[in-house]
Amino acid sequence: MADTAPPASPPDGVPPDAPPEAVPPDAAGPQAATSETVGPEDGAPRERDVTLRMEHASIAYGDVPVLEKIHGIVHPGEAVALIGPNGAGKSTLIKAILGLVPVVRGRIEVLGRTPALARRDVAYVPQADTLDPDFPVSVEQVVMMGRYRKIGWLRRPGRADRTAAAEALEQVGLTQRARHRFGTLSGGQRQRVLLARAIAAQPRLLLLDEPFNGVDAVSQHALLEAISVLKGRGASVVISTHDLAIAHLACEEVCLLNRYQFGFGPAEEVLTPECLRATYGGHALELRGDRVIVAQS
């Protein structure tokens, strides 16, 4: 199994001392072209203050390259928004960070480890509407799923698991819905439950795939609140989204994607009309003062 415990468990309290400035993409230049064979023994954390490091990473399904030359660093307590049109490769990048899609050139490191070895410290939040609303699970059961890796095969959920699950549910403001069936909740509430499940896993890196799609204002607020609490505890967050406004609200950093990387850095530097026009190609783009509107296809 790939889920054997990491050789050296990294210390718990990683200080959220993220430098606010962007790291220039070429800061890691000299070492970028070095050893491509990262063995499992490479698992010891080299730099403790980097959660996610992408070095000229190219990602491909078989022979078809989906993303090329992705380059950037995410520090503890920071959030990065992946922004780009449909089919730009946002979900693929998330899958690569999870180690589910191969990086064919360059590399992606999570907490100094290869993605597959870092999975225990990473939590993924899918889009709620991809899940069957008729599935017979309660909200609290769904949240407890976030503890499964920690619970293991034989043990029953213990006090620590129940506490973590209850606290996670409280963080998204759905404690009173614990016993309801997952499918009876609204779309936004379901998304919050899925975030609670991820929080219950106590991740150091959280990956969210389009969490704000079709989510009402109340739930959007609850999601943003919970994400900012996680960041305050030193977790890093990667959010793929279409919504530039939310990218501004929730994320310090922005990664513009459309097959290639069109920018990676502080939101105010990257979310410029020029960069967005480049990312979205010829697609309708309206500029009014400093506001940018991207037409969805």
Add this chain to the structure above:
Amino acid sequence: MNLFEPFATPFMARALIELIILGALAGTVGVLVLLRKLAFVTDTMTHTVFPGVVIGYLAAGEGGIFWGALAAGMVTAALLTLLTRRRKVSEDAALAMLLTSLFALGVVLVSRQSGYTTDLTAFLFGRVLTVTGEQLAQTALISVVVIVMLALLRRPLLLRAFDPETAEAAGYRTGLLDVATNLLVAVVIVAAVRAVGTILVIALLIVPAAAARALSDRLALIVPLAVVIGVLGGWFGLATSYEASIHHGVRLAAGGTVVLVLTGLYLLAGLGGVARRRIVRRRAAAGPLDQATAGISTGVTG
């Protein structure tokens, strides 16, 4: 109708015990089939086990059936895992082709026998009344193994069924979980094949779980309900078939009667489910805060 009198004779008692074990086993595994939406895959498996049954019988007589079925079950479980991982299951022509061609292979093989129709009927519909003590022991052993496996794998299997992407992201080997699922289903089919035949076993796997789902939204209740419904189906079916054959001169095949009783139980459960949702709605109407929720819940269940 007497529910106990028929089982005074040893052969009827053995038949009853066999069907009770099978009902409980298939009810449990059936919940997994339901959650994974594997009804069609399961149906395919019941048909692909058939040539194994025939080959086992031709090679080693009555005692070869189990091992032939087991071999065929293992092979098709692996094959179906590969097939279904690559494409959408529900509209899959490949499954239908596999189902019919292997079934046809079984029919062709059995048609070379002299007692062709009797054999065919036995393989398709089983012979629950001739179950031996040894068969009972086999069924019981298989049940223990399957239940232990399910108990060990229950959490990964649940996560895989509910949210496959997250299961993979958490590092679970979903491919192995899928093989395990199909193997568990195959083993239940193999265990049931001599008693109820390849055709009727599908009902044991699908109907109790579906009926239980109609009665409850909670997994912790669905599993025991499915077990109870599976057991009741076997018991009432066997008793009905005995009653009709002995006391009323109407010969009812035991396996078929069991399936019809199960279907009857399913219809009852369906009515129960409608009533349950109506109660939920009425309760929700009493508390206006929850009204919206109840509306959604009644919209998606059933």
